[in-house]
Amino acid sequence: MSAQDIVSRLPALPPVASFGKVAVLMGGSSAEREISFLSGKGVLAALQSRGVDAHAFDTGLRPLSDLQKEGFDRCFIALHGRFGEDGTVQGALELMGIPYTGPGVMASAIAMDKVTTKRVWLADGLPTPRYVRLAPDQQSAAQIAAAADTLGLPLIVKPPREGSSIGVTKVTDRAQMAEAAALSLRYDPDLLCEEFVTGEEITVPVLGSGADAIALPVIRIRAPEGAYDYQNKYFTDDVQYLCPSELPEEEEREIQRIVLAAYRTLGCRGWSRADLMIRASDRKPFLLEMNTSPGMTSHSLVPMSARAAGIDYAELCLRILAAASLDYAASQRRVVEPEEKAA
Numbered sequence: 001m002s003a004q005d006i007v008s009r010l011p012a013l014p015p016v017a018s019f020g021k022v023a024v025l026m027g028g029s030s031a032e033r034e035i036s037f038l039s040g041k042g043v044l045a046a047l048q049s050r051g052v053d054a055h056a057f058d059t060g061l062r063p064l065s066d067l068q069k070e071g072f073d074r075c076f077i078a079l080h081g082r083f084g085e086d087g088t089v090q091g092a093l094e095l096m097g098i099p100y101t102g103p104g105v106m107a108s109a110i111a112m113d114k115v116t117t118k119r120v121w122l123a124d125g126l127p128t129p130r131y132v133r134l135a136p137d138q139q140s141a142a143q144i145a146a147a148a149d150t151l152g153l154p155l156i157v158k159p160p161r162e163g164s165s166i167g168v169t170k171v172t173d174r175a176q177m178a179e180a181a182a183l184s185l186r187y188d189p190d191l192l193c194e195e196f197v198t199g200e201e202i203t204v205p206v207l208g209s210g211a212d213a214i215a216l217p218v219i220r221i222r223a224p225e226g227a228y229d230y231q232n233k234y235f236t237d238d239v240q241y242l243c244p245s246e247l248p249e250e251e252e253r254e255i256q257r258i259v260l261a262a263y264r265t266l267g268c269r270g271w272s273r274a275d276l277m278i279r280a281s282d283r284k285p286f287l288l289e290m291n292t293s294p295g296m297t298s299h300s301l302v303p304m305s306a307r308a309a310g311i312d313y314a315e316l317c318l319r320i321l322a323a324a325s326l327d328y329a330a331s332q333r334r335v336v337e338p339e340e341k342a343a
Helices: 003-009 033-049 065-069 088-096 105-112 114-123 141-151 174-185 230-234 249-266 301-308 313-322 338-342
Strands: 021-026 053-058 074-077 131-134 155-158 169-171 191-195 199-207 219-222 240-242 271-279 285-291
Touching: 021 033, 033 053, 033 313, 065 088, 074 088, 074 313, 088 105, 105 114, 105 249, 105 285, 114 131, 114 249, 114 285, 131 141, 141 155, 141 174, 141 191, 155 174, 169 174, 174 191, 199 249, 199 301, 219 301, 249 271, 249 285, 271 301, 301 313
Parallel strands: 021 053, 021 074
Antiparallel strands: 131 191, 155 169, 155 191, 199 219, 199 271, 219 240, 271 285
16 A cells, blocks of 8 residues: 555544643553653653643652543553553543553453464464563473474564563574573563564564554564664664565565554554564564554654654654543443442
């Protein structure tokens, strides 16, 4: 789909005044707190530059109940990782009736857990690398080593409920398995060992919901020595990003089709970003994960893809904010009468 086609399918933006008082949720208490501040400050500045009554709100320091007390009308979630991207904040906002950006409670919770995500995708016939999950009672030295026998080398060891490549190790020798497991277990009690797909790393953002969801242009990622890790993602300029991807048109369309299917299968809405690998041997794409609150830093990929589609950073923030909603609309909420409360 061309940039012109993408823009033509986007809904008209509502008046800025209709957004009301907006909280940009940032910081939080996850291992990605530092990155969340980078995302949140960028979003805050962009919204304010377009006249939105937007305010920073650090969920790591302030109770969410302050959102109600201070009369916020909607929230832009710029949190990453646990207690922000996993359905917990979304659930609290549902209870308070404050619309928020991104997927709802269930989709956020599923997508945060890479193992559960894989199970859902596989049930719908979507391609994802083979894996072994090791629960806390399955992590003896022998069981960890056996994962390498099952999946072969190289493989990836990572915490199933973290992002930004935190705690991730590419294992090329069985002797590395114990150290890789120890690093991952610093962030999650479970271990995810995943088949390593040799090929090209790509990412695809999505905007919208249901049948109206649109896949933005594919980005190809070329990192130094193939190490697209935490440092290279956010703090260096050594990574090369190709957007337009320069992939054959038919291949890009097929990747976007798979990503939209993966997005809808998880029940995502608003926006998200899928990460994939294209296997070099046969050009088959494999889904790695769905990020339901993607980064919005100067190095982030959703703004880059949107820019290739003719959407600048500030407009992107407005469009994400305009799609803020609730799983259960206020009109569906049952009002509890005073006499019922007393009973």
